[in-house]
Amino acid sequence: MTEERLVVVGASLAGLRAVEAARRKGFAGKITLIGAEPHLPYDRPPLSKEFLTTDAEPAYFRAEEALRSDLGVDLRLGTPATALLPGERVVAVGDEEVSYTAAVLATGATARNLRGAPDLRGVHTLRGIDDASAIRAKLAPGVRVVVIGAGFIGSEVACSARRRGADVTVVEAAPVPLVRAVGERLGAACSALHERNGTLVRCGAGVESIEGTESVEGVRLTDGTTLPADLVIVGVGVTPETGWLEGSGLRVDDGVVCDENLATDAPGVYAAGDVARWPNPLFGQQMRLEHWTTAAEQGMLAARNAIRPAEAKECATVPYFWSDLYDSRIQFVGVPEADEIAVVSGDLASDSFLALYRRDDLVIGALGLNQRRAVMKLRQMIGKRARWDEALAAIAS
Amino acid sequence: MHIDTDVCTGHGVCEGIRPDIFEVGDDGIAHLLTEEFTEEDRQDLEDAVDQCPTQALRLER
Structure with missing residues (x-):
């Protein structure tokens, strides 16, 4: 044997x-x-x-x-x-x-790269230690950073670069950030966090090309404008x-x-x-x-x-991810493809809200901004295939 | 079972595994609801330790 x-x-x-x-x-x-x-x-x-x-x-x-x-x-x-x-x-x-x-x-x-992106110094993706070390070495006050992609990696890098005093612009092809992860309406609410913290977000902006000879000098958008850049981080999935x-x-x-x-x-x-x-x-x-x-x-x-x-046991799990942006924690449980999204606590313009996602008569997702206690209770409910009205009642109580 | 409250940031994954043992409180971090465990709890407790995103849990034998 x-x-x-x-x-x-x-x-x-x-x-x-x-x-x-x-x-x-x-x-x-x-x-x-x-x-x-x-x-x-x-x-x-x-x-x-x-x-x-x-x-x-x-x-x-x-x-x-x-x-x-x-x-x-x-x-x-x-x-x-x-x-x-x-x-x-x-x-x-x-x-x-x-x-x-x-x-x-x-x-x-x-990490995916942009199609046809030139091999220039100062252009990075972020997946491993070596990528992060190279980016960290270049972050300093006044450095002009362009982040391509406002998903979670892009958003977090933007936030970190801002904390290091860099001038940061985030460029996103979709109409709002995080649209794939949390849907359009709540992506917009997450975007407001950036703006409240001095990070510029340009949505609906496609990247035409990355400019430079040896080192990166700028990012040209499809609308013709060029954003000057000393450091470009590509976060496109x-x-x-x-x-x-x-x-x-x-x-x-x-x-x-x-x-x-x-x-x-x-x-x-x-x-x-x-x-x-x-x-x-x-x-x-x-x-x-x-x-x-x-x-x-x-x-x-x-x-x-x-x-x-x-x-053998099957893998039955309620997806969970989080992101720490500035001093806030965003948490999402479940899946975002919903028939209805209801804000059940706080409001979308503030630093704390909770939204529930409904499909048919079930609660299938929840997004919380600084709502740690509630989000995991909802994760359990989603795991038990709780009905929408049960979830609403549980949150109200 | 020990929760390092300096490291815990209240993800609540542990609560998702065993809501009768762990709970994220209003203070935003996890707390133990009981200190009495049986051998049958072991695998869930080990899973909670391994799935903690901040590695804040420790299980002593």
Whole structure:
């Protein structure tokens, strides 16, 4: 009998939680953790927030020694997996072949760039420590920063740059910021936060080109205006990291296609985090989430299901994400595609409000600005498929 | 079970896992509703520790 071996591909949050969950479940075989970046597993949310505004060290989750000896991990960092061969149950890392009895794919996503963007000094995306360090080194009072994309990364970078005294303009092609995440009306309310804090937001503005010879000098918009810039940060979303699976036979469709239990088409192979697309039974819809809590939850679940397939559990989760902007916390639970959105507490022009999202007669989402206590109660209600009138009554009481 | 109140920022993920054990209060941080746990609570408590976005929870054996 061959020795059991769990191979986890991707050494960020989902991959780390997979390793920890397998050991906690009593998995005694070998565990190999393969990471593309040379860094130990680290926490990404601070990279657009306090990492940029202080001289903080990167937030590593565990020391190397703890990973190797406490968790018994065969750690392979700085060496991306290059292929999956499900027939042979092998993950290729360059010329080396690592065989598995069970595998968790958690390769995450990479930051998208603008099509045709020139290779100029001072133009960055933000995904990892190296990106964040380069941006941090350039932030200073008076530096002219243009952020392209008013999603969460763009909004947080803008906020951090403003805190460092930079002059910041955010450019967004959509009519309001965060439209994909929270819908149009509430995206506008979040945008007001920027304006109250001195960050300029230009919505409905497409980027024509990024100008400069060696270093960036400006961003030209489709309306003809040019914004002078010393530093440009492109925050236009991410693409799931699936290129290495080409030829594996695994179905890929904006992420690795999984079933309810996060199992892929290949025997013994599961996926977790930003790279996984799966049908969420709570909402009856396909999802691929790029949220911290989903990565943690799915990493654990994928590993448990991979090593104990007979006891596999489905991934039924209420999506949750947050963003810290200026001194406010925005939290969203559920899904934003609603028939109706009702503001049930506070008002949209203020620093505190709560809005509920209805589909049919169910509450399916909630957005809170500085409403920490209420938001998680709503997450539980959404998880229990609570009716709209029940949710309204619970908030009123 | 220990909550580091300097680190907790009240995401309430723990409350989502076990509302009978954790609750985010009006002060915006999580509190324990009980100190009595059984072996059956262990996996949920471990999940709460691992899913805490600020790593504010610690489970002592």
